[in-house]
Amino acid sequence: xxxxxxxxxxxxxxxxxxxxxxxxxxxxxxxxxxxxxxxxxxxxxxxxxxxxxxxxxxxxxxxxxxxxxxxxxxxxxxxxxxxxxxxxxxxxxxxxxxxxxxxxxxxxxxxxxxxxxxxxxxxxxxxxxxxxxxxxxxxxxxxxxxxxxxxxxxxxxxxxxxxxxxxxxxxxxxxxxxxxxxxxxxxxxxxxxxxxxxxxxxxxxxxxxxxxxxxxxxxxxxxxxxxxxxxxxxxxxxxxxxxxxxxxxxxxxxxxxxxxxxxxxxxxxxxxxxxxxxxxxxxxxxxxxxxxxxxxxxxxxxxxxxxxxxxxxxxxxxxxxxxxxxxxxxxxxxxxxxxxxxxxxxxxxxxxxxxxxxxxxxxxxxxxxxxxxxxxxxxxxxxxxxxxxxxxxxxxxxxxxxxxxxxxxxxxxxxxxxxxxxxxxxxxxxxxxxxxxxxxxxxxxxxxxx
Ligand SMILES: Nc1ncnc2c1ncn2[C@@H]1O[C@H](COP(=O)(O)OP(=O)(O)O)[C@@H](O)[C@H]1O
Ligand SMILES: [Mg+2]
Numbered sequence: 001x002x003x004x005x006x007x008x009x010x011x012x013x014x015x016x017x018x019x020x021x022x023x024x025x026x027x028x029x030x031x032x033x034x035x036x037x038x039x040x041x042x043x044x045x046x047x048x049x050x051x052x053x054x055x056x057x058x059x060x061x062x063x064x065x066x067x068x069x070x071x072x073x074x075x076x077x078x079x080x081x082x083x084x085x086x087x088x089x090x091x092x093x094x095x096x097x098x099x100x101x102x103x104x105x106x107x108x109x110x111x112x113x114x115x116x117x118x119x120x121x122x123x124x125x126x127x128x129x130x131x132x133x134x135x136x137x138x139x140x141x142x143x144x145x146x147x148x149x150x151x152x153x154x155x156x157x158x159x160x161x162x163x164x165x166x167x168x169x170x171x172x173x174x175x176x177x178x179x180x181x182x183x184x185x186x187x188x189x190x191x192x193x194x195x196x197x198x199x200x201x202x203x204x205x206x207x208x209x210x211x212x213x214x215x216x217x218x219x220x221x222x223x224x225x226x227x228x229x230x231x232x233x234x235x236x237x238x239x240x241x242x243x244x245x246x247x248x249x250x251x252x253x254x255x256x257x258x259x260x261x262x263x264x265x266x267x268x269x270x271x272x273x274x275x276x277x278x279x280x281x282x283x284x285x286x287x288x289x290x291x292x293x294x295x296x297x298x299x300x301x302x303x304x305x306x307x308x309x310x311x312x313x314x315x316x317x318x319x320x321x322x323x324x325x326x327x328x329x330x331x332x333x334x335x336x337x338x339x340x341x342x343x344x345x346x347x348x349x350x351x352x353x354x355x356x357x358x359x360x361x362x363x364x365x366x367x368x369x370x371x372x373x374x375x376x377x378x379x380x381x382x383x384x385x386x387x388x389x390x391x392x393x394x395x396x397x398x399x400x401x402x403x404x405x406x407x408x409x410x411x412x413x414x415x416x417x418x419x420x421x422x423x424x425x426x427x428x429x430x431x432x433x434x435x436x437x438x439x440x441x442x443x444x445x446x447x448x449x450x
Contacts (some may be wrong), residue, residue: 019388022065024051027071030381049068056066073190090384099173107163111149122166129167144236146222195400199312201230212232215233216331217231220318225346250306254269342360369382
């Protein structure tokens, strides 16, 4: 079933899905194989490498990030024995905004059936109300809810009858330069870009059960330099955001307050229990020697530093984003994932801070992921595969800017670099919506139907 690397150079295997998670701490390449009859995919490999040249989710050094990426790609290729050619890429970055707009169209004077064309029109009407600054672009357009003749809560109006169609649309806006840098980095590392998914969306898809996403839940992926926040309700993302604070800020706090080197601060931070008992705190005053110097610290002080930052992060930054979603009830509570979720006692601690139920989550697919690479820090990567499958099943769920649109508008260029030893020709990619923009795709679909 697997094609050996040596014999498949340049071959794009339609049975294989690849995701790429560009994190601040590490770059992960996830490889999944389709499971034909179920329409699902099984993760067969995870490659990773420490991130260099990426800060707060943004590429700050292209050469370094390309090197990290290549290392992660090779790691994944070695694990699965395949040559990888293309990937769906997940990234974050400080300036990610998600805005909600409304659109309305009339279906005529008498009630009639809603057609695909009407859905396209109402999406366009709502899109026209999105103000996109010059140097930014819409990455995702997500229909959140439709209403027909004032009846809200309609999931998919196609084929239903009415006179007036309304839509609530969520648009994820990112700086154009961020997309360009990510695109160039991935192509230089030798993979073609199939599409993009913003990190908080991938992470949410990686952990939320269908019940949670229907009932209402917020997912926070605590990464190194950023936290991804996603609020879901009614099985739809209501708000997606990236907060430019992550686990590394806790490390920095520890290092600066306790005056110790960053690598040691990172080590001792991981020992902190956010729900400690008094004996743990009062007795212990650990010390260590490093590069000829002695360091000692009190557990109480260390715990205070970590608690302080976690509380501030959630009660202000994350709390604001949840409030902006407009979702007031989160019956399924808060789901915490990402490397930062590995802090002991964080669920109980945050449950007190936020006053809602909190659970720490591994990826939904963790028991089918490679051992040692199935922890919460791999949630986003696993979520990319779920996103790619979801996109195939229902291309209208998270309307994505097609790569051809990006190319036509000059945002990205074609042509991927060849890795050494890779004699492949440029492969035929199948762009989203058959290479057309969304509008053209819908129009052609309509012609075919009638
Ligand atoms: N056991 C742990 N306890 C607390 N924090 C941890 C632990 N393990 C990893 N982290 C933190 O998780 C962050 C990295 O998370 P990860 O999801 O891998 O980041 P990214 O997606 O940005 O690459 C780092 O700040 C790291 O210090
Ligand atoms: Mg992560």
